[in-house]
Amino acid sequence: MFVAYLLYMHDEYYDHIMPAIGIRFRDENKYDPDDVLIYFNLYHQRLIERTMNKNDLAATRKTCRKHCGEGGCIPFDIDFGIAVTGIADEDHVTLPVRLSASAWDEPNLHPAYNQSPTEMNGIVTVRDLIIGRTYVLLRYSSYEYVPTKGTINDFLLSKFDEKHKFVANDTIYIYEDPKKIPSTGSVYYRCVSQSEE
Template identity: 30%
Template sequence: MQSIIKQAPAAHSEASRLRLSNATARLGALLLSSTLVVCAPLSSVWSASGDDKAPKSTGGTFDKANDIPPRLQWTANFGYCGEVSFISAGLYYGQYVSQYDARSIASKNADQSKEGSQLLLGVNDAYAASQMHLNAVQWKSTSTADPKNFLAWVKENVASGYPVIISVFENRHSFDGSNDENAGDAEYDHIVQVTGISSKHPLSKPSVYDADDVMTLSDNGLWSPTGQPAYVYRYASGAFQANRKEANSETHPIYSLPREGSNYGVAITGIIDHDGKTLPVRLSTDRKFEKPAMREGSNTRPQAEDLTLTVMVSGLTPGLSYKLYRYSSFQSVPSSGFNASAAKADRTWTINIQAGSTYIVKEKIRSDQIAVYRAVPDTAP
């Protein structure tokens, strides 16, 4: 077995008890804990790539891959996997926020060195999405594990083009050599993004579970057996499921979907736009990490660096006029009436293309800034 570089633990065992309480208590609570960890060597039931590109198809005829490049999470302060997952989803819909601010939003400005400050599925994910002006659909059942129906739900949302964020077990034996078959959290250890699906069957609605479907996921760079994160993994749906003991076995892969207990997931289906007038906006960044990273035990924001954003607006019609707005805080972002609220934007572009259907602009910001972009026709409210 390769030696593992142990990363700072992340936590949420106390969240297990919180999730058993009512929804109001869960969403309002900030008490979480236990361990998010690094994981295991490769096995035959799955594959991992050594870079940030998904491996080739394993023979599926029907494929859907969403344009969600992986990003590197901070590992201090119990891990920022939930935060990075929401950042990636936000970029997909035209907005950038740092890991520090994503946690601050989710935790209502709690001390980030505390276990209860994390952005966790089943605890404060819906609240975080609403504060980031994102529409979120949570997996409907968390009272008991339902992996086949859960994976069908994941499949349908990925095939619909939505970022999907789920919770997984990690192989604690492979991570730290633990011989405790029950090591790790009883509910989940880590939060990852499902970015693609490959199936031998049409990706039609309603989706159905197929054990040979292959999911592509990003682990936010947490597993680093060689000093370089692998980021991208592929799992067959049937082989992906495990109970806590199986997930920790020497022969099991790095990540597993809990087959017992509860399943947690959220699909980010778009931005909040009550008028339904916004156009698709997507951001990409010139780097997939934030450095310097957060220091363990610190609540102080790390020093910021320059960051270049590429903003792409699509769905444009030549000859028509549009407005692209940029906001520097989520509090300034309208939920409707974008043109009527133009004064809330920090910058405005007028778009009037003569050919094609896209418009691209680059902007330089600091990595500790918030940048939210919305595009609407001139005729929108």
């Protein structure tokens, strides 16, 4: 999540909050002005891609010349951003998991807008599988229940809400979760091998 100034708006601190959904980078451990931030502006259903340098994405309140459709400007020398890096797996027993939701926007629950919460479909992609091995995809409704360290068995004995067992027939597995994701809630997935090898 990050904040942005928008052309034709005048708030001193920021005008809009937007979700960043990806970054294309050369080196994940250092800043490069040619890295690309990928995000939605929450007004239009299209991705915005901007380079992360002061000639494109960053600006001051006075120098911002990008309207909402162009993705606005990140305030220069002000840090309101939040980096969501995920819940740590200190012992590296889980596999890479990515969640895609069916909605690109969400209802505004402020009473002035009179919008209701919605339910979204979730598609989970698991990577780095070994063909023929059995895996368990675990779904949690709170980050508080997701283990941050431990063995595979610690994950399998944790306080998950749902589990989905599958045998890998490829190195990537795509799962359409039949249980909806509420727009007012959160959901977390972890995938582990069925048993420790």
